[in-house]
Amino acid sequence: MKIDTVILGGGIAGLSVAYHLKNKKYVILEKEHLVGGLCKSVTDKNGFIYDYTGHLLHIKSKYVKKLVRKLLKKNLALKNRNSWIYSNNVFTRYPFQANLFGLPEKIIYECIEGFVEAKLLNSQFSILNSQFCFYDWCLKTFGNGISKYFMIPYNEKLWRIDIKKLTCDWLGNYVPQPTLQEVITGAFTDNNKKIGYNATFFYPKMGGIQSLIDELKKNIPGIKTDVKISSIDISKKIVKTNSGEMKYKNLVSTIPLPEIVKLIKGVPENVKKASKKLKWTSVLNINLGIKRKNISNKHWIYFPEKKFNFYRAGFYRNFSESLCPEGTSSMYIEISYRNRKTSKEKMLKKTIGKLKSAKILKSSDKIISECILDIPYAYVIYDKNRKSSLETIRNYLRKNFIFSIGRFGGWKYSTMEDAILEGKETTKWLK
Numbered sequence: 001m002k003i004d005t006v007i008l009g010g011g012i013a014g015l016s017v018a019y020h021l022k023n024k025k026y027v028i029l030e031k032e033h034l035v036g037g038l039c040k041s042v043t044d045k046n047g048f049i050y051d052y053t054g055h056l057l058h059i060k061s062k063y064v065k066k067l068v069r070k071l072l073k074k075n076l077a078l079k080n081r082n083s084w085i086y087s088n089n090v091f092t093r094y095p096f097q098a099n100l101f102g103l104p105e106k107i108i109y110e111c112i113e114g115f116v117e118a119k120l121l122n123s124q125f126s127i128l129n130s131q132f133c134f135y136d137w138c139l140k141t142f143g144n145g146i147s148k149y150f151m152i153p154y155n156e157k158l159w160r161i162d163i164k165k166l167t168c169d170w171l172g173n174y175v176p177q178p179t180l181q182e183v184i185t186g187a188f189t190d191n192n193k194k195i196g197y198n199a200t201f202f203y204p205k206m207g208g209i210q211s212l213i214d215e216l217k218k219n220i221p222g223i224k225t226d227v228k229i230s231s232i233d234i235s236k237k238i239v240k241t242n243s244g245e246m247k248y249k250n251l252v253s254t255i256p257l258p259e260i261v262k263l264i265k266g267v268p269e270n271v272k273k274a275s276k277k278l279k280w281t282s283v284l285n286i287n288l289g290i291k292r293k294n295i296s297n298k299h300w301i302y303f304p305e306k307k308f309n310f311y312r313a314g315f316y317r318n319f320s321e322s323l324c325p326e327g328t329s330s331m332y333i334e335i336s337y338r339n340r341k342t343s344k345e346k347m348l349k350k351t352i353g354k355l356k357s358a359k360i361l362k363s364s365d366k367i368i369s370e371c372i373l374d375i376p377y378a379y380v381i382y383d384k385n386r387k388s389s390l391e392t393i394r395n396y397l398r399k400n401f402i403f404s405i406g407r408f409g410g411w412k413y414s415t416m417e418d419a420i421l422e423g424k425e426t427t428k429w430l431k
């Protein structure tokens with residue numbers, strides 16, 4: 001079969017390419033039974049709808065806002081973020097660095113003292129100064145206290161590597177940098193000022209994040225699911241699958257870079273080597289349905305302390321009541337891992353115990369639904385090898401007319417909005 005554009009992977013990036021190709025001849029090849037990738041939702045037998053952890057639409061681009069509105073129409077709500085940090089047995093508002101209010105006095109003073117000291121010592125310091133590792137950047141930007149109580153432990157838990165090995169290339173505006181005045185105000189008053197890129201978000205009123213995918217999909221006829229790609233012959237421009245061969249003019253790949261490198265026949269040694277240097281973390285997403293309404297009024301909570309095995313937990317009902325049956329609540333809990341040795345069952349048991357110790361769950365709570373979703377590729381690790389390895393692999397792919405995009409095709413820290421925009425942009429390059 002001869003096709004203009006073959007798109008590998010039916011996550012939101014792949015779907016966006018197809019959507020923007022409009023009437024051109026293309027096909028999406030997806031290995032799973034359903035498209036959507038990380039933006040899928042699962043409905044369990046009790047009627048709980050779980051996303052692959054919270055998937056909230058933080059949209060900056062006018063184009064994406066318009067598109068999402070066009071697709072979801074009235075099925076879209078705008079929410080004001082209500083997110084918190086749980087540490088030292090208290091809840092403080094997100095972001096930690098701008099909301100110390102509520103913490104023990106000693107910690108507040110330690111954080112402010114460190115922040116002021118950092119500002120005095122590093123007034124010339126800039127994020128663009130890429131010689132710093134993330135650990136040093138935290139100390140120079142926030143000082144000792146904020147780094148010790150949040151930045152270092154939280155990020156070690158999320159990335160699962162020594163954060164002295166993490167570069168600052170991923171930061172963008174993901175980590176809010178408050179002014180001294182904002183830090184002081186937030187230390188002595190319960191300040192609800194919205195700081196950071198995700199202060200508001202859109203979310204579907206019904207159906208979880210899957211409803212965005214379902215709407216997108218309606219405009220995309222050329223989808224093949226349950227496809228096993230066995231190899232890619234770049235010289236003949238052929239993709240071989242369990243159901244036959246496909247000859248392409250353009251190949252767009254949204255599958256993880258280490259996976260495409262394995263599929264291409266005759267990959268040069270330097271590309272194989274570069275691929276082996278890529279690092280990432282996985283996430284175990286534990287979802288729980290609880291027979292109690294309103295277990296929390298918050299959207300999500302960060303857990304920086306080591307004693308908790310998870311780094312974040314969120315409450316679906318506060319995104320949309322449609323995600324839980326009447327009289328119940330539900331949660332997602334995110335546990336980052338690399339080379340997991342503990343069984344899922346043990347992690348589940350430990351997680352429930354820890355949620356009780358933080359008084360998020362009561363000992364009398366009845367858990368009526370458990371759904372564990374594994375996310376093997378979750379966060380790309382930005383270490384010293386990432387940039388050069390990525391360059392080697394992507395140069396090779398581009399030379400062979402393969403456009404590798406999306407979170408894991410582009411090997412980056414990115415959002416659903418980024419994936420939509422990149423998919424659209426890519427179509428400009430296709431013949």
Ligand SMILES: Cc1cc2nc3c(=O)[nH]c(=O)nc-3n(C[C@H](O)[C@H](O)[C@H](O)COP(=O)(O)OP(=O)(O)OC[C@H]3O[C@@H](n4cnc5c(N)ncnc54)[C@H](O)[C@@H]3O)c2cc1C
Pocket residue numbers: 008009010011012013014029030031032035036037038039052053054055056057058227229254255256259283334375377378379405406407408409414415416417419
């Ligand atoms: C824990 C977590 C929370 C997040 N929260 C948010 C959020 O709140 N807001 C936000 O905007 N973004 C969030 N993101 C990021 C967002 O999920 C991604 O940026 C976006 O979904 C990436 O889309 P993609 O199409 O690039 O990748 P994916 O969704 O990973 O899609 C890739 C597709 O390729 C398929 N595939 C893989 N290998 C093969 C193969 N060999 N053959 C065929 N198909 C294959 C996969 O099955 C998948 O469908 C979050 C990510 C994670 C991990």
